[in-house]
Amino acid sequence: MIALEVIDITSNPVNKYVYLSIILFAIGVMGVLMRRNAIIILMCVELMLNAANLLLVAFSAYTGNVEGQMVVFFVIVVAAAEVAVGLALLISIYRNISSTDINLLNRMKG
Amino acid sequence: MLIELMGLRKILIPFTILGLMAILYMNFMHWNEPAESYYNSMYLVNRTTTVFNGILLVFALIIVFLSANFYKDEQNHWSDYLAIYMFAVCGAMLMVGAHHLLMTFIGIEILSVSLYVLAGSNRKKLESNEAGMKYFLMGAFASGILLFGMVLLYGATGTLHYEKLSTFLYSHTTLNIGFLYSGLILILIGFLFKVSAAPFHFWSPDVYQGSPSLVTAFMATVAKIAAIASLYLVLNQVFVPLHHLYDVVLIIVSIATICIGNILAIIQSNFKRMMAYSGISHAGFMLVGILAVDFNHWDLIAYYAAGYGIANLIGFGVAIVVFKSMQNENISAFNGLFFKRPILAVTLTIALLSMASIPPMAGFWGKYYVLSAALSKDLLLLVLIAIVNTVLSVYFYFKVFVAIYARRADNTPIDVSGWYKGFLILLTLVLIAISLMPDMIARCL
Secondary structure (H helix, E strand, C coil): CCCCCCCCCCCCCCHHHHHHHHHHHHHHHHHHHHCCEHHHHHHHHHHHHHHHHHHHHHHHHHHCCCHHHHHHHHHHHHHHHHHHHHHHHHHHHHHHHCCCEHHHCCCCCC | CHHHHCCCHHHHHHHHHHHHHHHHHHHHCCCCCCCEEECCCCEEECHHHHHHHHHHHHHHHHHHHHHHHHCCCCHHHHHHHHHHHHHHHHHHHHHHHECEHHHHHHHHHHHHHHHHHHHCCCCCCHHHHHHHHHHHHHHHHHHHHHHHHHHHHHHHHCCCEHHHHHHHHHHCCCCCHHHHHHHHHHHHHHHHHHCCCHHHCCHHHHHHHHCCHHHHHHHHHHHHHHHHHHHHHHHHHCCHHHHHHHHHHHHHHHHHHHHHHHHHHHCCCEHHHHHHHHHHHHHHHHHHHHHHCCHHHHHHHHHHHHHHHHHHHHHHHHHHHHHHHHCCCEHHHHCCHHHHCHHHHHHHHHHHHHHCCCCCCHHHHHHHHHHHHHHHCCCHHHHHHHHHHHHHHHHHHHHHHHHHHCCCCCCCCCCCCHHHHHHHHHHHHHHHHHHHCHHHHHHHC
16 A cells, blocks of 8 residues: 655645645535526536546546546446436426526425 | 336235345344455445344335335336335445445445435425425535545545555554545535534425425435444544544534434424434434444444334334325324324324433433443533433424324324234334343344
């Protein structure tokens, strides 16, 4: 196993990928929290998962450990399944209220 | 599905039950065996996972029994519903047995994706759609956070395997602290989302209220207990060297969870919403267990989970038939239940007494074990707050008792078949049995 104590986040070839994926992840989180359109929220969740994928590949290539790249395949499959279910739910909601605005989903309170 | 094509819909439920029993049997074949691992040591079978998986399988069996009555009117979709329930149980068992963070993540996702579908499965009803969509958005968000935490952990240590991670954390003192800490915090947030602990609980009341009742029962028992067990195993197998970091977080989160769950449950009039808040406060108690119980005393958490789950399933089992006949999901639907259906009323009373942790019941012993473990760790303030909240919680369970015994009944009859009543009585006897001999059960686990 490769010990990674040497990673110093400021002077290391992998750090650009780290910054990039943290920015992507933050964009995804902000999108989920701030946008009100269900489709855009779905895309932002995908952005979060793909930020994680990018970082996995970067770490994996940097350390020469293929475990990370293997994980990426599984995450891609999971993300695809999530999108399929999400869009199905979206369609069944759209049939009922003819909108994808999640602010309209407020029938339950308390 | 295949069985349906062959026109054998009648044997679908017995077939599922037989299959689950076979899995239960195979699960308990590992009871006294040494720990064994599968799939390149990504899945571990030992005594702990055997017991937790056994509990989950028993709950799944009960749910399948109840589903025969709950989905009586839509027999065309029996195979779909049962298949999705079975996928969810499979995910829950993967979560518990996982020995690699990727396996944990996949287990969580199998469980959650199945539950998104089930929560939205009543397509005609807007509440159900809304519950499915809310659960999906919150759940996918939480999975994203969890995954990012795992990736940061991978960056700090170079592996995701539980054993390698824990040897790494024990042997290296000069780690990349930033990645490690932020990874741990993000993983904790993801898990706390799934168990609906306090700052991340807001999805649970809406989802519990909107979903079909049987799905709510499934979420309150199988999904919650799988998440608790998985969190417990991850923290105790991997992150023990860092416990000074997450102990504080768990103390604050469990105090907040217990208080918020109990206080907000008091003002609810919808039974399912009330059960959601009561489930939140019980999750808080189980978090106290995760915090305070040593790894070789995991049987206390298993006992708490079993008592909580069976009481919950009896409660929902009664509620399903009552709601179906009364067309109403408020506590007022139980008005005068004792005079209409005394057996249902008594089983519901026993279940809720256990959830309110009145002394001889399983709920009381579960809380007693957890809190005495917390006392031995000098968490006096936490224990005091938990006891005050337990007393408070009696109030909202008694609101249901008042409805059952003191309110006047209307004339709506409640349809319930004989075998369904017999099944509920059987469950109640099981609950009483595990209440009467807590020591013995906790010892033989």
